[in-house]
Amino acid sequence: MNPKVKSARRQKIRFNIRKTIIGAATKPRLSVFRSNTDIYAQLIDDLKGETIAAASSKDKEIVAQKGTKVEKSKLVGAAIARKAAALGVKDVVFDRGGYLYHGRVKSVADGAREGGLVF
Numbered sequence: 001m002n003p004k005v006k007s008a009r010r011q012k013i014r015f016n017i018r019k020t021i022i023g024a025a026t027k028p029r030l031s032v033f034r035s036n037t038d039i040y041a042q043l044i045d046d047l048k049g050e051t052i053a054a055a056s057s058k059d060k061e062i063v064a065q066k067g068t069k070v071e072k073s074k075l076v077g078a079a080i081a082r083k084a085a086a087l088g089v090k091d092v093v094f095d096r097g098g099y100l101y102h103g104r105v106k107s108v109a110d111g112a113r114e115g116g117l118v119f
Helices: 003-020 069-087 104-114
Strands: 029-034 039-045 050-056 093-095
Touching: 029 104, 039 069, 039 104, 050 069, 069 104
Parallel strands: 029 093
Antiparallel strands: 029 039, 039 050
16 A cells, blocks of 8 residues: 555544544543554643653663563553553543554553553
């Protein structure tokens, strides 16, 4: 598939998802971004337009771990769940960012659920 077509298709999917998913301070949006090498997760309050907490596979404790990208993605989910618990957030809305709910994106969601977040 042509890279321009693929990214435009994902952008269109992202915009359609964002029409329906809105994060607030009590129930923020858990947004996932996946690059070829790393994965990032953020808790976002859309009403204020600010990021509450963030975690990525570039964090020191996650980089030190051995494992595949899927295993590190699960650690990212657990890390964002710990940060959310410290802020007193339990419920979130999951935003897969236009990616399929499969592989690393699913792994982040599973790690966050195991950490105590409720979707």
